[in-house]
Amino acid sequence: MTATQSSPGQPITLYTGGALFGLPDASPFCIKAEVQLKMAGVPYVKAQGMPDQGPKGQIPYIEDDGTRLGDSTFIRAHIEATYGVDLDAGLTPRQRALSWTIERLLENQLYWTVVYSRWLIPENFAKGPAQFFNRVPEAVREQMRQSVLERVTNNVRAAGPGRHSDAEIADLCDRSLSALSLLLGDQPYFMGDKATAVDATALGVLASLLTPYFDTEVRRRVLKYPNLLAYTDRLMARFFPDFAWVPAAA
Numbered sequence: 001m002t003a004t005q006s007s008p009g010q011p012i013t014l015y016t017g018g019a020l021f022g023l024p025d026a027s028p029f030c031i032k033a034e035v036q037l038k039m040a041g042v043p044y045v046k047a048q049g050m051p052d053q054g055p056k057g058q059i060p061y062i063e064d065d066g067t068r069l070g071d072s073t074f075i076r077a078h079i080e081a082t083y084g085v086d087l088d089a090g091l092t093p094r095q096r097a098l099s100w101t102i103e104r105l106l107e108n109q110l111y112w113t114v115v116y117s118r119w120l121i122p123e124n125f126a127k128g129p130a131q132f133f134n135r136v137p138e139a140v141r142e143q144m145r146q147s148v149l150e151r152v153t154n155n156v157r158a159a160g161p162g163r164h165s166d167a168e169i170a171d172l173c174d175r176s177l178s179a180l181s182l183l184l185g186d187q188p189y190f191m192g193d194k195a196t197a198v199d200a201t202a203l204g205v206l207a208s209l210l211t212p213y214f215d216t217e218v219r220r221r222v223l224k225y226p227n228l229l230a231y232t233d234r235l236m237a238r239f240f241p242d243f244a245w246v247p248a249a250a
């Protein structure tokens, strides 16, 4: 945690990337953090974040009572500890363990497919992340674009997908999507009738896979699972009622 200017009594400030690519936020982790705050019922305001200003060098991060804190999972822990809420209230230890396992699948595998699809498929990069650099001075714009692309390419390779073909990546994702579809079944939320923390993570990643802004093989695979589509639409309507989400199940 990094101490910053104190602001006692103020609502939490959530720093995110902002709405982009047909999503309430370009980052699944920012969607997750915002849904966690909504689930907790803790007042917050939003502000434009910059990864290099966050304590982890990434978005999302929050500022609460003068303290800056990064990483969606630590943000959740902070909210729960500080405001006396438990986003998994009512779950058994086994359900909590299953929730954590599902979150890891979403963040450690499927998220990297989102990154792969946006950055390593040239048409998607051109209409997507390449635009992040539009406000960089022209003299260094292309150099910076290529240097960040190189860094992300190395990350995607280290995380796994960067070593596989498009079809192999989609097949591996399909196994996870099939598992998620089975675990969700016909329940409204992953752990039953009530939204819990895992749903914040699932909404961020599934919506990011499903946005029609990017044409990807993985998106086509998600479209095979009607319950995952209906789930994403339902949670989007509940947690981002003012956002013009293009329903996936339509």
Ligand SMILES: N[C@@H](CCC(=O)N[C@@H](CS)C(=O)NCC(=O)O)C(=O)O
Binding pocket: 026, 027, 028, 029, 051, 057, 058, 059, 060, 070, 071, 072, 073
């Ligand atoms: N483990 C972090 C992951 C956050 C993350 O990967 N944020 C990305 C955007 S989706 C980011 O800020 N990337 C910039 C960078 O790593 O330089 C969390 O849960 O918040």
